[in-house]
Amino acid sequence: MTLNIECEICQKEVKVIKVRKHIYCSKCLKQNSLKKKIHVLEKEAPQLINLGRYERDLYKLYLDYIKRYCLKHPILQQARDLLSYLSSNEIVPFTSWDQVYLESKQFSENYKVIMGLTGNPFIKIGKMLVELGVLPPKCENYSQNYLKLISRFPDDITDIIKNFIEFRKNRNIADKSIITSLERILFFSTWVNIDILLVNQNDIQNYIIHLQNRGNRQHNITPVYLSLSVFYKWCKHAKIILANPFEGIKISRPRKEVIVCDDHIVSQIMEFIKNPKSNPEQAFLLALILIWGLKSNDLSHAKIDITNGVFKIIFRRKKISTIKYYNRKQILELPKCPEWFFSLQKKFYTKWLHQYGQLKKSCPNYYLMLPRYRSVQTLTKDTIKTRVFEATMAAVGKKIPLSVLRKTCGHLHSTSSDSSILSTIGWSRDYCFKYTWMPRVYFQKKF
Numbered sequence: 001m002t003l004n005i006e007c008e009i010c011q012k013e014v015k016v017i018k019v020r021k022h023i024y025c026s027k028c029l030k031q032n033s034l035k036k037k038i039h040v041l042e043k044e045a046p047q048l049i050n051l052g053r054y055e056r057d058l059y060k061l062y063l064d065y066i067k068r069y070c071l072k073h074p075i076l077q078q079a080r081d082l083l084s085y086l087s088s089n090e091i092v093p094f095t096s097w098d099q100v101y102l103e104s105k106q107f108s109e110n111y112k113v114i115m116g117l118t119g120n121p122f123i124k125i126g127k128m129l130v131e132l133g134v135l136p137p138k139c140e141n142y143s144q145n146y147l148k149l150i151s152r153f154p155d156d157i158t159d160i161i162k163n164f165i166e167f168r169k170n171r172n173i174a175d176k177s178i179i180t181s182l183e184r185i186l187f188f189s190t191w192v193n194i195d196i197l198l199v200n201q202n203d204i205q206n207y208i209i210h211l212q213n214r215g216n217r218q219h220n221i222t223p224v225y226l227s228l229s230v231f232y233k234w235c236k237h238a239k240i241i242l243a244n245p246f247e248g249i250k251i252s253r254p255r256k257e258v259i260v261c262d263d264h265i266v267s268q269i270m271e272f273i274k275n276p277k278s279n280p281e282q283a284f285l286l287a288l289i290l291i292w293g294l295k296s297n298d299l300s301h302a303k304i305d306i307t308n309g310v311f312k313i314i315f316r317r318k319k320i321s322t323i324k325y326y327n328r329k330q331i332l333e334l335p336k337c338p339e340w341f342f343s344l345q346k347k348f349y350t351k352w353l354h355q356y357g358q359l360k361k362s363c364p365n366y367y368l369m370l371p372r373y374r375s376v377q378t379l380t381k382d383t384i385k386t387r388v389f390e391a392t393m394a395a396v397g398k399k400i401p402l403s404v405l406r407k408t409c410g411h412l413h414s415t416s417s418d419s420s421i422l423s424t425i426g427w428s429r430d431y432c433f434k435y436t437w438m439p440r441v442y443f444q445k446k447f
Contacts, residue, residue, distance in 0.1 A: 034071040038063060041079055054093060055086040061128040061362070062121050068360045068375045074118045081111040082121045094134065097141035100126040127377070132363055137301060137316075137378055142175040149182045153189070157197065160240060161185075167234055181227040188228060197235065201245050204228070208251060219254035258435070259404050260411040262442045265396055266290075272395035274340045280347035282391035285369075287344065288313075289388070289402060292332065293409035293425050296384040296402055302368040304352070310334070311345045313368060329426065404443050410435050 007025040042063050051059065062082055066075055085107055094100055104122035107113070113120050129135040146165065153161050161182070168178045189196040191210065192203050211221050229246045236244040261269070269290060273283045288294045294302075301316035313332040336342045352370065361376040369379050369387070385402055392400040413421050414435040422432040 031071055034073070034076055035067070037076055038067065038071070038079060041083065050087045052090065055089075055091055058091060058125050059083060059086055061125050064362045065124045065128050072117070074114060078111075078113075078118045078121055082107075085111065094126070094129060097126060097135060097138060098143050100129075100135070101144060128362060131361075131365055131377065139380070142179060145175075145179050146182075149179065149186065152186055154195075157195075160197075160235070163238070164231060164234055167238075180223075181230070184224050184227040185231055188224075197241055199245050201249060204245050204249055217254070218252065222251065222254055225251050256434075256438050257441045258407050258411060258438045259441050259443050260408040261400065261404060265400070265443070266408065266412070268396045269392070273344065276340075276343065276347075279391075279394060280344060280351050282387075282394055283344055284348040285387060286391050286395065286405070287341070289405045290409050290412075293406045293422075293427065295406065296381040299369050299384050300379050300381060303366045304349075304368050305366065306349065310336075311349065400443060408443075411440060 007028055042060070059082065063079065066079065089106075091103065092099065094103075100122050104120040107122055108120060112118075126135060126138065130137055150158055150161055150165075165178060165182070168181070169175075185196070188207060191207060192199055194203075208221060208225065211224065232241070232244045232246050235241045269286055272278050273287045273290075275283070285299070288299070298315055303314045305312040305314055311334040313334065315330050315332070317330050334341075334345055355370050355372070356366070356376070359370060359376045360374065365376045367376060367378060369384065371377060371379065388402045388405070389399040392398065392405075409425075410422055410427070410432075413425075414432075420429075420432055422435065423429060
């Protein structure tokens with residue numbers, strides 16, 4: 001006789017002929033079997049005796065990571081391979097992501113790694129070390145981005161590109177800006193289809209026309225022009241080329257303007273924030289951006305703390321790459337007034353506690369913005385932007401970029417008083433000054 005009984009783990013209906021002690025569906029049965037084998041590797045494997053203390057800790061971090069997700073047989077084999085690797089290699093304590101990448105490369109040379117299925121175990125260990133606070137976030141390390149970009153250039157100019165990178169770094173240019181410039185140079189070299197050191201003014205002018213014909217607006221073309229111009233100016237200064245092909249070429253600069261939300265959209269967003277029936281996470285997110293002008297990077301790495309009933313947001317402040325004057329506080333204490341905002345804080349924190357309790361974690365990590373499933377970890381910028389789109393759709397029925405909301409924040413603060421007040425929320429003096437003269441353009445759906 002066939003019986004319909006629910007699986008003890010996933011609660012899905014399972015057809016069984018004979019009632020046993022435990023009823024599992026096929027998927028949960030497989031997971032349970034793999035977990036038992038992982039447990040054997042963790043507790044009873046004889047190789048663990050040969051591991052040093054640090055290697056033993058790394059192996060435990062790896063097992064903690066894979067047990068969060070759906071297990072597969074290749075993952076089980078990788079666990080055995082990692083155990084073998086750690087038994088025969090002494091690992092220097094990790095202090096940077098470059099060491100993690102070097103160790104992952106050595107592992108890949110000796111054992112099978114299937115990207116998209118197993119991944120590299122040392123990258124997983126690195127992510128766990130980020131959660132423990134031992135390593136900085138992976139997104140702040142650009143060494144792999146540099147290596148990938150350099151490898152795409154022709155071999156005969158690889159050394160030139162490396163020297164150009166060093167030149168830009170010595171000028172205290174941010175890594176992200178350098179990588180963006182390299183991508184533009186690489187795209188140009190692909191389009192021109194000749195040695196980029198042999199281009200002339202006609203090639204440059206034809207490329208600008210090509211960008212215009214593709215529908216690029218002036219504010220998109222100007223950064224490309226500047227990136228290429230800096231590269232060829234440096235090449236001439238370093239005596240790599242005899243003449244700078246950009247000399248004599250000028251393009252019109254785009255009209256500087258600030259895209260902000262109009263008063264009607266602002267009032268709709270504020271009504272959504274104040275409405276007690278609104279989603280507390282969405283309302284709180286919009287309030288932080290519209291009132292304090294937080295960036296996606298701020299929201300990704302921020303943590304929360306409740307001390308004496310005061311809601312505090314703790315930001316991750318990294319070293320500033322350029323010499324500017326910032327008034328950036330690491331801890332933001334949210335006010336208890338007005339009453340609707342304090343009520344919103346309590347609702348958000350109640351939902352946050354429930355969500356935090358459902359996520360897997362190996363150590364306390366109180367991130368302000370939490371993933372919606374799996375484990376506690378930092379969110380990517382794209383995830384933050386997606387959540388902002390969801391919040392603005394719920395508030396006004398249209399997707400409004402986070403950057404527009406931040407500029408609206410600056411617009412609202414600067415219209416009521418002097419723009420220097422923006423320095424109190426961590427904006428630079430030069431950026432604040434722009435809000436005294438730059439014309440406003442109201443956000444439209446086409447942007």
